[in-house]
Amino acid sequence: MRIKMFVKSWKYPSILLTIIGVSSVGEWIYFLALNLIVLDMMGVLAVSGLYILRALSTLFTNIWSGSLVDRSNKKHLMVWLAIFQSMFIALLPSFSSIWAIYGIVFLISIASSIANPTTLTYMTKLIPQAQRKRFNSLVSLIDSGAFVTGPAIAGFIFMSGTPNHAIYMNAIALFLAALITLFLPNIEKRDLIETEDEKITLKVLKEDWKLVVDFSRNHGYVMVIYLLFSAVMVLATVVDSLEAAFATEVLAISEGDYGLLVSIAGVGIVVGALVNMIVVEKVATSWLIGLGSLMVSSGYLIYAFSGTFLIAAVGFFFLSFSMAFINTGFNTFYQNNVPVEVMGRVGSVYGFIQAFFIIIGTIIFGIIAESVSIRFVIIIGTLIMFAVTVILFIFNTQSSKKEYYIEKHQLQAPGTN
Known part of the structure; x- marks a missing residue:
């Protein structure tokens, strides 16, 4: 049975x-x-x-x-x-x-x-x-x-x-x-989507953006966690854009060794995902996000301050190993705290902001790398990332915010609603 x-x-x-x-x-x-x-x-x-x-x-x-x-x-x-x-x-x-x-x-x-x-x-x-x-x-x-x-x-x-x-x-x-x-299953077959037949006009978009702003004001803690997590992802993407140049020009490793670094990161991702799958039910969602983000930024710091292939490889493995924890934690937090009826609109508006800052950040970091040095901008970027993850960790582990991370068990089987 x-x-x-x-x-x-x-x-x-x-x-x-x-x-x-x-x-x-x-x-x-x-x-x-x-x-x-x-x-x-x-x-x-x-x-x-x-x-x-x-x-x-x-x-x-x-x-x-x-x-x-x-x-x-x-x-x-x-x-x-x-x-x-x-x-x-x-x-x-x-x-x-x-x-x-x-x-x-x-x-x-x-x-x-x-x-x-x-x-x-x-x-x-x-x-x-x-x-x-x-x-x-x-x-x-x-x-x-x-x-x-x-x-x-x-x-x-x-x-x-x-x-x-x-x-x-x-x-x-x-x-x-x-x-x-x-x-x-067609899980919305019997659901009433009130706005399903509404045409998407500029007026509708403005109303939807206002809805997202109102939701953000009424759910400040959820949006703070969202923005801090997004900041970590933006900084990680911007730093990654200079990854190949840092490895070949600053660390002076060959293209073959750089390929090995990428392979080590791949191993770290897989191993981290396996460990995450084993321990996920035993670790609170708040700690998956908070500690996971600190581990990611620590891996980037090791990589940024590395002077040899071995130290860079350790940083690569550690940061890629940690990604599964922060992603699993954040996705669970997001799904549990953003109503499904507005999830698309909230995610798209904040996704727009994240994409905008990725483009701006990539351009700015690229200019600084050209005018100053690649190592300087990588170190600055990872230090800012570490500071953001410390703040994220503090917000995640507040005892007064436990209700945002409580798993409410449902007995209903999926697809039966």
Whole structure:
């Protein structure tokens, strides 16, 4: 009986995990293949344009995507977005113009930017609160595995075929993910989405932005944690943008050794995700976020002050090892404290702010690195990150805020509501 209940309770979560896994691995294959195609066509500068496109698509999409997500049936939107991406990815190899490719990539990135909050919102509705932390730890493990298996599969395809073959395989994988999504329950079938038929106009967007502002004022503690976590992610992304230059120019290691550093980070991600999955139920969500963030920033500090390959490798392993804890903790906190009815809008508005600061921060850090030194800007960035994580740790571990981290167990099986 207990086994039967366990199988029933994890039936739909397992399907959702499969979809996330296929999408994560496919995204690595797609982006690596796309990099090679564009590099072969136009060179390194054109590849940099792909990264700029992704950031711009996030800025463009997050202005309005939350309004769409909260007004849509999440299962149906997930299916159509996956089909949309698979169709346009399949079209990529047929274009020889870099501008045509950029245009298609921009559309694919828009769909991806909408798909992420849609999946998160659906996940929050599907997974009972009692299972969320365990489920989020499994998502971290799958994402970690994709970090390793995605490039490995792509490399195998490149050796036996061409980047175009990898593109087609990813298109097929995304289409299969769309078909698998059809087996998930339509959890909003009997829900009344009050704004479902409302057209998204500028007036509606202004009202939605006001809603997010009002929500932030009324839930100050939740938004403080959100902003502090976002600040850590922004600083990590900005510092990572100078990672290759720091390794090769400051540490004076070869490109081969840099590749080994990246591999060590990959091992750290996988090992951290495995440990996280084992201990997640025994560690409070507040400590996953607070201590996890301190561990991440400590790893960056070790890396920033390193003078040899060995010390840099220790820093790389430690920071990547810690990522699963902070991500699992924050996602659980976010799902438990932001109402699912406004989750899309809250996430998109703050995602817009985060993307904006990533672009600005990357530009500023790049200018300082050119005019002063790479090590200086890396050290400054990691020291600021460490200070932010100390503040985040203090806010997370306040005894007066325990109610924000309490796991409310639900007996209802997923997919039955």
